[in-house]
Amino acid sequence: EEPNPKLFKDATYQNIFEDLNSSEINEVLDYLYSQSELKLVKPDKANLTTNYIIGLELHVPNKSQALKFLDGNGREIPPAREAKAYLFLPQNDPPVVEEYIVAPIPRPTRYYHNPRRIKDIPYRVRQFSNTEMVVAVNLLRKEVATKVENMLKRSYGASFICKKNCLTFTASAVSSAFSKERKLWITSLYQLEFATLHPVGFQILINMDGINASNWKIEKLWYANKMFSSVEELVRKYENNEIPKALIRPPKASPGETSVPGSLNIRGKRFPDVPTSGPKQYEPQGHRYRVRNQHVDYLQWEFNFRMSYASGIQLYDIKFQNERIMYELSMQEIIVIYAGATPHGLYAQLSDSAFGIGNRAHGMMPGVDCPEHATFVDSVIYNEDNLTPKTYPNAICVFEHNTALPLRRHRSGSSRSGFFNSGLVDYVLILRTMFVMFNYDYIIDFVFHQNGAIDVKVHSTGFILSSLYYHEEGAYGFRVSESSIAPVHHHLFSFKADMDILGTKNRYMTLDTEVENRTRKWYENGEYHTQLTFKRNLKSTEQKAAYKYNFNTPKYHLIINNDKLNKYSEPRGYRILGKGFSKQILPENHGFERTITWSRYQMCVTKRKDSEDTSSSMYSMFDSGDPVVDFVSYINDNENIVDEDLVAWLSLGMHHIPHTEDVPNTATTGNEMSISFLPFNYFTEDPSMGSRDAVRVDSKIKSKGQKADVTIERYGTPHKFSCLAKQYDFQKIVNNASVLFQQP
Amino acid sequence: EEPNPKLFKDATYQNIFEDLNSSEINEVLDYLYSQSELKLVKPDKANLTTNYIIGLELHVPNKSQALKFLDGNGREIPPAREAKAYLFLPQNDPPVVEEYIVAPIPRPTRYYHNPRRIKDIPYRVRQFSNTEMVVAVNLLRKEVATKVENMLKRSYGASFICKKNCLTFTASAVSSAFSKERKLWITSLYQLEFATLHPVGFQILINMDGINASNWKIEKLWYANKMFSSVEELVRKYENNEIPKALIRPPKASPGETSVPGSLNIRGKRFPDVPTSGPKQYEPQGHRYRVRNQHVDYLQWEFNFRMSYASGIQLYDIKFQNERIMYELSMQEIIVIYAGATPHGLYAQLSDSAFGIGNRAHGMMPGVDCPEHATFVDSVIYNEDNLTPKTYPNAICVFEHNTALPLRRHRSGSSRSGFFNSGLVDYVLILRTMFVMFNYDYIIDFVFHQNGAIDVKVHSTGFILSSLYYHEEGAYGFRVSESSIAPVHHHLFSFKADMDILGTKNRYMTLDTEVENRTRKWYENGEYHTQLTFKRNLKSTEQKAAYKYNFNTPKYHLIINNDKLNKYSEPRGYRILGKGFSKQILPENHGFERTITWSRYQMCVTKRKDSEDTSSSMYSMFDSGDPVVDFVSYINDNENIVDEDLVAWLSLGMHHIPHTEDVPNTATTGNEMSISFLPFNYFTEDPSMGSRDAVRVDSKIKSKGQKADVTIERYGTPHKFSCLAKQYDFQKIVNNASVLFQQP
Ligand SMILES: [Ca+2]
Ligand SMILES: [Ca+2]
Ligand SMILES: [Ca+2]
Ligand SMILES: [Ca+2]
Ligand SMILES: [Cu+2]
Ligand SMILES: [Cu+2]
Structure with missing residues (x-):
């Protein structure tokens, strides 16, 4: 099972980007809880007005310190290991969210x-939390669910107070x-597989402003395509x-x-006629890579990875042939901007980091x-869901x-x-994670090729959101079921x-393809x-x-080092190639x-x-009234970027107009978005x-008509194997489903 | 070895698109040779002034006849099987190329x-042929090679008259x-692996006009970055x-x-340290598809394929769930437009069909x-290289x-x-071919997914062309070796x-994503x-x-049938998604x-x-003075395309600025171009x-804290296999290299 150790380096690699382990997290928690001035309570005791820790993760060292260690002589002391805690501090005046380094x-x-x-x-712009959801759900239960119970049952054959038909x-x-x-x-959905395909059109606006839950209120309701100002108004008009x-x-x-329809069970025309396994892949001689301490070695590659509680997957210190190519390659944000004729669709402009992206990766199925x-x-995540850190199996x-x-x-x-x-087959090492944002599943791949190229690939799948079908929603989408339209x-x-x-x-240079229009003295008739x-x-x-991408002016984007020239005096560099750019057509600053x-x-380079x-x-x-991270300010100061430490910020995207085939799940085919980093005059x-x-x-x-001498050179690589390497033992999942699911 | 026959349909499928087999080709050849008015000679006797057959292939039936058969009741007589012969007829007045249907x-x-x-x-615009190359090579040998022998040896340490250092x-x-x-x-190169990386800068212009070989002449020569009008002038000036x-x-x-450097042997830092096999794929229960008579069945898919001598790979009658999605999906042309400061690069605007694209597919390595x-x-191709049809193994x-x-x-x-x-793994069926155009290798894949989607993918690899390095070429490319620059x-x-x-x-409709700027009475403060x-x-x-692609106006491109509505009254259709469009920046009509x-x-729809x-x-x-196929005329008559039989013409492309890593071969990573055909409101x-x-x-x-009941549903599909399916026996190639190579 363990691969040939000669293929790999010594195990003593110290990964300064390694995520906090459970005991480290527990130490930080204990320390913070012991700081009485913070007035922290534990999540199980927390409410809207109490200070508490909502999440916690490694605080990645400053780059200068990290490089000093990474590029040191091996006797450097690693940078101090630190944690970053996300704290809700409603007790402060004014109430705030704090990020403390411990x-x-x-x-x-x-x-x-x-x-x-x-x-x-x-405090108002804080990420989503359980404490507020508890208040919101109680408010809904108390102020809405019981009062509209009769109306819901008659309108939808289902209600919130239910055993079945929920x-x-x-x-x-x-x-x-x-x-x-x-x-x-809030929008109401049948509790079926899967809810987002089955909206009923009953929507409720909750005002959750302030830390006093008793001030929270139901502000509006939407029912049968009309707006109401209160539950009482709605119920009265309905009953009358x-x-x-x-x-x-x-x-x-x-x-x-x-x-x-809409559930993920087999349905429709079955195939193959006789159940038969499709092709599988195996490793005849075991892994040719090693994963240890969130550090990966693969042929000429090595890199570190981690899972940020806030922003998801991150790679650090990516090296090829012992040279660093990338200090950091990381996910920053996942956005979906919906549209619609009714409030829920119209207001759905979602920033997935509000849920903690790293929170949402686990349970990938072998x-x-x-x-x-x-x-x-596995990943080890601390969030408000638990008193102690949680191990999420199969996160990566x-x-x-x-x-x-x-x-x-x-x-x-x-x-x-x-x-x-x-020829050489494109064998690649893939590091994959998937983020499930309630309905949508995002697949993120980092792909390492033998020629020094790296790809980042994004695919979307999972369930779409939909709106109750009625005429005016037709401007935003197609019907995907009897009762719903997907915007x-x-x-x-x-x-x-x-x-x-x-x-x-480094420097950022483009190579702009142009048309040359000139004569040459030797050219055809001048x-x-x-x-x-x-x-x-x-x-x-x-x-x-x-x-801003312009199709009509083709160009290559290069990050180069002007002091490190290749054999032919060209600066060595890498090309950044985006496939899956998408125009953001909504107006700026609105x-x-x-x-x-x-x-x-x-792409921006800062x-x-x-x-x-x-x-x-x-x-x-x-x-968005006053962004905590105001990205455009990074470029507004318009700093010099010649011979500086540069960062490229890349935006991928896709306009999605859903159609019947998005039900039950969006297919990944046709929605790959990628960024490739390709060596450009870097190697000889x-x-x-x-x-x-x-x-x-x-x-x-030797001579015409004779049989040829044929040689097949494989450079010593074995190629004939008689029996399979191990297969995954699926009984493990049957015995212990926590590999896939965390259950109460 | 033979898959479970229950998975497949009856073998009596009649493929009206199947290429001519050897005996059919021989019949056509015999028939044509017996038509004395054509005055045909056989290729081994052919020269510039003789009429002869340069190539021959199936003449695909007219669509109306084909559909009558394909959509008939099974008792229809198939359309007449016909051949298309490409004939050089220099004996005609004026000399012409003819395409005769036999x-x-x-x-x-x-x-x-x-x-x-x-x-x-x-006749002047004819494709390349052996007969003219024989004349050209003789002219070069007689008028150039011997006369410049001394100059070449002293300049380059090599010559055309050689045993080594050629x-x-x-x-x-x-x-x-x-x-x-x-x-x-003509440009001169060291005869090394691979020649296009080793130009010496000696170039020769041959005027090959007319059918009288004795009128052909050396018109110009380029040596050491200067133009000369004759061999004599060059030699005299050199010697003086x-x-x-x-x-x-x-x-x-x-x-x-x-x-x-530049050869395809192992070189540089070797890896893995210990030779070890990478992952392989196998089919635990054998093929789940069947290929017979150029007809493929795969799960819900079926289609026919053929190899056109002239234009390459073609698919016909692509059906999913017994419904035709595509009548034809085919390659049309491969173009490369080079640039340079010296004549060879400047004039290199290459249309690969001039070589017969289908001619160039064979010998793919398992x-x-x-x-x-x-x-x-295999493919069976008839061209002027042989007196009889040739079977090319491993063409597809x-x-x-x-x-x-x-x-x-x-x-x-x-x-x-x-x-x-x-989840469902994206198992796909791929039909692949590769066209080798002397130096470049184009990989063409047709990919069939289980959700009814089809992709066409193009990758480029192989050797780049290069020019002898000197200052003025720097406007067109980077140095890729000591002596060459790749434009x-x-x-x-x-x-x-x-x-x-x-x-x-059918109809062609786009869905144009736009911004709606409006108020709603219930919306925030109006x-x-x-x-x-x-x-x-x-x-x-x-x-x-x-x-013409415009990044700033995102849209979906749909081909729909307005008479065939889905359950929700939307026309059923497919979306065409191009990834790998490329702006042609050279001026129109020049x-x-x-x-x-x-x-x-x-994309054009006609x-x-x-x-x-x-x-x-x-x-x-x-x-290009007067194109035989004048594509723009298809759209110039501006016909109605509503509810007509439509064809989409798709252009993919890529600007390639080569760099050191293109040596020896361009990597496929980063150069994928694709077109996807995706169902859109087609299925429910x-x-x-x-x-x-x-x-x-x-x-x-059942209750909190209890162990969960876990079920894994595989719908009867086996998943555990203990031993490998068969592997390719490479000894076959060692015993008979003709699978890969046709040798004299
Ligand atoms: Ca700045
Ligand atoms: Ca940098
Ligand atoms: Ca027309
Ligand atoms: Ca058509
Ligand atoms: Cu989507
Ligand atoms: Cu190229």
Whole structure:
């Protein structure tokens, strides 16, 4: 099971980016709870007015300290290990959210304000929490559910107070794009698989402003396509037949089927006719990589990974052939902007970090979500759901994959150029995680190729959101079921790439493809000739480097080191290639757009600062009036970016107009978005030329008509294996479902 | 070895698109040779002035006849089987190229002018042929090689008259973009692996106009960055020291290496440290598809494929769940437009069909080019290289692939929405071919997903072209070796997609994403609100349907059937999604651009005509003065395209600025271009819901703290296998290299 240890480095690697383990987290918790001035209570005792810790994660060291250690002589002391705690402090005046750094680990002795957080964080813009959901649900139960029980049952054949035929709900934040207060639009759904496909059109606006729960109130209600100011008004008008009445019933299975449309059970025309396994992958000689302490070694690659509670997956110190290519490559934000004719759709402009992106990765299924032969890695997360840190199994997986595509190949079959065929399969190492945001599942892959290239890939799947079908929603979407319409929406993803090309002193240059229109004295009759050429375009400042994609001006984007020239005097560098850029068409500075200013640009290159560590924050759901992280300010000071430590901020996206085939789940086909980092004049030749995975066939003939001498060169790599490597033992899941699910 | 026959349909399928087999080709050849008025000679006797057959292939039936058979009651007589012969007829006055249809097969009795070919084809614009290369090489040998022998040896340490230290050459056509005559620029290269990386800068212009070889002449020569009008002038000036002299030597292996830079041997830092096999794929229960008579069945899919001698791979009658989605999906053209400061690069605007694209597919290597478990299919090609048809092994491969990515998945892990994980791996069937155009290798994949989606994917690899390094070439490229610079170039690919959505009467509609700026009476203080919406935009005529990609106006492109509505009254359709569009920036109607007018548009939708069967032709290398296939004329008549039989013409492309890592071969990573065809309101729900490949895990808990009941549902599909399916026996290649190479 353990791979050939000769393939790997010594196990004593110290990963300064490794996430806090359970005992470290417990130490930090104990320390914070013992600081009486913080007045912290434990989550099980917390409410809207109590100070408490909502989450906690590693505080990644400042880069200068990290580099000192990483690039030191091996005798450097690693930077102090620190934690970052997210605290709700409603007891403060004014109430705030605080991010405290707790240090050192182990045995913390001090805490201090996160120096990377420049602005104060008003309590109103805080991320979602259990404490407020408890209040909101109680309010709904008390002020709505019982009062409308009769109306719901008659209108929908279901209600919130139920054993079967249940309604459930989901919420969209009314972000500060729309309101200076903290509000939530709740929409009601049949509690079926899956609820977001079965809205009934009953929506409720809760005003959750302030820390006094008794001031919270039901502000509006939407029923049968009309707005009401109070539950009483709605119920009175309903009972007095002053309004049209909804009449909807829960969907049923189609004749001959056992499952409800929209559920994830087999349905429709079955195939294959006879159940038969599709192809599988295996590792004939075991793993060719090693995962230890959140550090991965794979052939010429190595890197560290971690899961940020707030912003999701992060890679650090990515090296190829022992040279750092990237200091950091990390997810920053996941956004969906919906639309609709009724409040829930119209207000649904969602910033997923408000839920803690790292919170949402766990339980990937072997053989489906990742191959059976993958290495599954747990994450350890502390959040308000528990008193102690929680281990989430299968949060991340790492596997080597045979893409069945050559990375390179050439076949030559002529006397003039020889008879040979040389190729190398594009074997890749993939680090994968999936974030499930209630209904949607986002698949994030980091892909490492043998030629020094890295891809980041994003796919969306899972369930779409939908609105109750009626005429006016037709402007926003297509019907996807008898009773629902799925609105157009915009997915947006923010990534950070802190490339370090042979050091931190880098430049951003584009190669702009142009048309040259000129004559040459030897050219045909002195006519002019048009042909391709390209210009080097050095971007001197941050504003010049704020890039809005333009199809009509093709260009290459390079991060180069002007002091490190290749053999031919060209600066060594990497190319950044985005596939899956998407135009943000909503107007600038209007509403929610103000807090996602990164989405205006497909790529920005800024001068790196520890204090500009993210493009977004957990507060972006509610802070567009005055964004806590104001991304556009990173470029507004228009700093010099020549020979500086540069960071590229990349925005991917996709307009999604759902259709019937998005039910039950959106297919990943057609929705891949990616960013590739490709060596560009960095190596003297393709570094995959050293790969023993290559195969070369030569065929030589001595004289015409004779049988050729054929050799197949595999550079010592075995290729014939008689029996399978291990397969995943699925009984493990049957015995212990906690690998996939955390249950009460 | 043979898969479970229950998975597949009866073998009596009659494929009316099946390529001519050897005996059919021989019958056609015999018939044509017996038509004395054609005055045909056999290729081994052919020369510039003799009439002969340069190639021959199936003449695909007219669509109306084909559909009558395909959609008939099973008792229809198939359309007459016909051949299309490409004939050089220099004996005609004026000399022409003819395309004759020979019918019927078997036992031909008549031939007639290809009715789909409206324009005459002047002999001057003919595709490349052996007969002219023989004359050109003789001219070079007689008029150049011997006379410059001394100069070449002293300048380059190599010559054309050689046993070792050889020069070889490659040619760029001087298309009618540049000249009304037929000319070729020849460039000289070291005969090394691989020649295109080792130019020496000695270039020769041959005027090959007319059919009288004795009129052919050396028109210009380029040596040491200067132009000369004759060999005599060059030699005289060289010997008299009137010009600077080149001094270049063949590259040598670096110290410690055994192979020359640029060759495809292992080199540089070796990895893995210990040779170890990477992951492989296998089919535990054998193939789940069947390939017979160029007909493929795979789960719910079926289609036919063929290899056109002229234009490459074609798919016909693609059906999913017994409904035709596409009548034809086919490659049309492969273009590369180079640039440079010296004639060879400047004139290199190459139309690969001039070589016969189908000619260039063979010898894919099991385990590298396609997986070991793939089904390899031969092609049978007749061209002037042989007197009889030739079987090319491994021209096409078909395989099922586990992409290691879910096609769809959702994980639910809350009491409210349940504990389940349901997913389906994106198993795909891939039909692959590779076209090797001397130096470049193009990989073409057709990918079939279980949800009714089809992708066409193009990757480029192989060797780049390069120019001898000197200062002025720096405007066009980067140095990739001591002596060479690789110029910027533009790859362009044309594809035809004759979609038939539930019949041939279709419409092209876009969904244009827009911003809605409006107030709603119930909205926050009556302020206006901006949100997404989309407009249906029916394209009524061909010119309105000629699409130039615009990033700032996101849209979906749909082909729909307005008479076939789904359950919710929306027209059923498919979406066309292009990833890998590329702006053609050269000016319209100038030079070569005139014959690749398809490249102006990323997509055109035209009314289908048998006579408009291709976007390009084998004559496009030389015909830009008056294109034989004038694509833009298809849209210039601006026909109605509402409720007509529509064809979508799709252009993919990529600007390639080569860099050191393109040596020896361009990596496929980062250069994928694709077109996806995605069901859009076509099915009532995702048709992959019927797949028994799906896996569903449910976890139910009876009471808190108890162990959950876990079930893993696989719908009867086996999943545990103890031993490998067969692997490819590579000894087959060692015993018989003709699988990979055709040798003299
Ligand atoms: Ca700045
Ligand atoms: Ca940097
Ligand atoms: Ca037309
Ligand atoms: Ca059609
Ligand atoms: Cu979506
Ligand atoms: Cu290229």
